[in-house]
Amino acid sequence: MTACAIEPAAEHEDDEVPQAVCTITADGSYAARLALDGDCWFPERWTLDGPEPYAVPLPAHQPEEPGTEVQPMGDGRVLIRRPTDGRHIFSLLYPTGPGTGELLLGAVQCPDEGTRLRMLPPAPGGDKAYALAVGRRSSAVWLVAGGAFGPEHLAEIPGRCSGGVWLDRGGRILALDRESGGRTKAVVVDLERGGEVSPLLQIADDSDDRLLLADPDSGLLLIRSDAPSPGQERLGWGVLGSTLPVRFPECLRVPDCAVTPFAIQPGQVLTPESCQVALRIDGPVGSWVGVWRPAERQVRHLPAPEGWLAGAGLWTRDGVLQLPYSTREVRCGVARVGVPSPEERPEAEPESRSSVPVEKEPPSPVARRPVPLQQAPLGGLVTK
Template sequence: MTACAIETAAEGGDAVWPTGFTIAANGAYAARLAGSGDALYVERWTLDGPEPYAVPLPLSQPEEPGALLLPLADGRVLIGRRVDGRRYTFSLLYPTGPETGELLLGAVEAPPSGELVLLPPSPDGICAYAMGVGEDTTTLWLVAGGAFGPEQVAEVRGRCSGGVWLDRTGRMLALDRRLGDGPVKAVAVDLERGGETTPLLQITEESHDRLLLADPDSGLLIIRSDAPSPGHDRLGWGVLGSLLPVRFPECLRLDDAAVTPFAVQPGQVLMPEHCGVALRIDAAAGSWVGTWRPSARRMRQRAAPAGWLAGAGLWTADGALRLPYATAGTPCGLATLEEPADLPVPEPEAPPERGPAPAAGTPRICRPVPLQQAPLTDRKPAG
């Protein structure tokens, strides 16, 4: 599981690295805006070889600082450019020898009172989605991977933010939704059923419950909610489809720093307690890395590599955390944080209690069950 860099560290040299670093769903590629001042261009990183390397993808005109970027699993990079008011055009960039190839896809218009953002890379590695947030409605667009250019795939009632994939096929998407002046609640959106929306998080009626990360292999969910302390957000964890309540470990709460999860270890099938979670820690002294597993009940704080593109990284299935960094001396680097040798490996436990399995002969569809609620059957859409 990967995440994007929200801000960019500048340690390790005088260079100023533009913000935004996104890793493809398969972990093979990444993309960001490189350059300085008005001379910005797209840069693609290759991460799955013996050594990481960067390929510049410049065009005849420099890119704007607000360009939307998303790498696909085949190495092409999606770029969205704001060209006229609310209108965004989308293209795919790819290297063609010494030049940069560009495939035009089409345009999307943002809502009159809102914005257009890219959702995290789809797990299928082929499709890319954008979200237009209006006053009362959120529109989801398939901007890459469709047959005829950008197309609207869903319309969800309310103002949505976030975006977390709940399965490996790119069908089930979790969004954090606010209806009117009510609290923010995470909901699940089924993109194969026209955006049918069902509740996902309902810790208390008044709490703001957001989903930050999800691992489809284990079902681990990382949550931010003010349910334990109204008005004060806490990090918690739960299991997709579980009958157990969300837990809020005290070790994830730091009085003098902000803690933000950015990656979850994949491959831990039915063992959510054993998944490694990487956390970005921001304080007055700078940014560094925390690692935590639900079974360990404590967070380890680790120094980040100089020039870490803060908030970006990916876990390997065997437990290594890989962190991209860029300095004046090493403009494309990838550091590996191994699991400490003194950390005991938990023994496998029985799978967590989940909702009822489908009847024999019934096609299995990945449908989330609201946490801290009994499994619901024949649910009606919530939006």
């Protein structure tokens, strides 16, 4: 097992510098980040589901130390993780008039210097939060908020895991990218069956296949793999439960840029190809936003709003992209971008579901057929 156990809190350790990352609940109601006041970091909660977004500062009695991480909960409280001398202390923060209330949940001890612990993306429902502790030979999933008696060890997974994507609306089925035997493959972890592990992606025997993003409504998956081009990772897509292989559109390759999907339009239950996908594109001149649908052969490039908390955002069901930003003039803002549908853009080149091959099919020796996603266990469970 990964060397982690529940322990009381102690002093902080400096293992990384806080980042101005904005994390949004699964339903889009709240967000949380570490904000900077001069040289001091403090937690801040954003309320996003009202007529206008607004921020509530949640400072403690002293500035936050390096390595601190925050995550919004569905009830408006903010979960905070504070690393301290091999331990990770978890508390819930909430506003109390002019001050900040704090409910101590407990701590997870990781005495092994090779173990790293971080919070997993916000779970559906918003009433629970999870963390992943990665050790030398195994990885552990912890329930760190929402349990009956503080942090609870849920699952131990052989191998070193990374990533973290929820595949259902119930917060039961978690996908992780597991490194084992020199290769990285996405696997499914069932948290209600003792952490039972099943394979999810097996595009080729000697490929690294990672799951970046998933939409539980449509089953659309965004994948990064070197199967089509050994030694070079490509961004691709598939549908959980489909009989078709993963496809790697040429339009998702932007020269000299890193392309990372960060949001999928929900609600497109029967039409995964029509889901809009928001992309963060990082290039020599900065970061901007791309919008793409699997049914199209092009990416629409959009300027990011000033002060965009890069990589943060969400779609509404009716296709409006919401991008949180913060500037000197606007501390808490959300830019709303409406993207025309394919029917409203005659320049779009639609593709039918049955006619989308892997673009630029790689030549031998990497012409082996990808494994269709319907061979992944639990495919029917997570697409219902």
